Amino acid sequence: MVVLDPGHDLRANSDTEPIGPGSSTLKIKDGGGTRGVVSGLTEAELNLRVALRLEPLLEEAGVRVVMTRSRNAGASMGNIARARIANRAGARLFLRIHADGSADASSRGTHVLYPALRRGWTDDVYGASKRAAWVVQADLVRALGFPDRGIRERSDFTGFNWSDVPVILVEMGFMTNRTDDRLLATTRYQRRAAVGLCRGTLRFLGRKAAACGTP
Ligand SMILES: [Zn+2]
Numbered sequence: 001m002v003v004l005d006p007g008h009d010l011r012a013n014s015d016t017e018p019i020g021p022g023s024s025t026l027k028i029k030d031g032g033g034t035r036g037v038v039s040g041l042t043e044a045e046l047n048l049r050v051a052l053r054l055e056p057l058l059e060e061a062g063v064r065v066v067m068t069r070s071r072n073a074g075a076s077m078g079n080i081a082r083a084r085i086a087n088r089a090g091a092r093l094f095l096r097i098h099a100d101g102s103a104d105a106s107s108r109g110t111h112v113l114y115p116a117l118r119r120g121w122t123d124d125v126y127g128a129s130k131r132a133a134w135v136v137q138a139d140l141v142r143a144l145g146f147p148d149r150g151i152r153e154r155s156d157f158t159g160f161n162w163s164d165v166p167v168i169l170v171e172m173g174f175m176t177n178r179t180d181d182r183l184l185a186t187t188r189y190q191r192r193a194a195v196g197l198c199r200g201t202l203r204f205l206g207r208k209a210a211a212c213g214t215p
Pocket of ligand 1: 007008033034043099
């Protein structure tokens with residue numbers, strides 16, 4: 001069982017929620033994500049398109065899939081709710097699909113984020129999440145051919161700190177970069193991203209990635 005979490009939704013959600021269990025630090029549920037500088041596509045829509053392509057690839061490879069959402073409708077549910085879906089499902093991987101935005105239009109490329117180590121919050125998922133980040137980053141970079149920005153820890157992601165299952169957040173590319181955005185807006189690159197994510201997920205699960213097909 002893998003839980004796919006296409007980031008954001010039709011609308012942002014300015015409600016707040018604790019950044020981790022028992023924390024008094026509150027953070028906004030969802031700032032709304034970024035938008036394509038050339039394509040005009042919202043990040044929420046791009047994330048969803050890739051997730052909807054990835055879902056059947058994984059299922060055909062014999063992996064059951066739960067989606068945190070399967071359409072763009074309404075306000076974003078927030079990150080505790082997303083993590084709870086993965087926790088309840090007992091997911092072997094909670095795969096969060098995003099694209100990045102930057103004030104620097106030249107920033108481009110792919111990176112994968114995973115939870116920083118914090119006792120009581122992420123110590124139970126840290127090792128597996130880091131391994132998943134490595135594996136999925138390699139396959140996603142290979143599939144998309146974008147610059148490799150590596151993997152990075154984050155201590156400030158609510159959806160990481162509430163997760164009781166291995167979790168990563170992929171930033172496929174930068175929608176604020178003309179090259180990344182133009183390519184990611186095409187069905188060809190959305191398929192490439194889905195195949196790369198499928199291959200990385202299967203390798204992380206100890207299965208043969210060939211079941212995903214080729215990008
Ligand atoms: Zn995002």
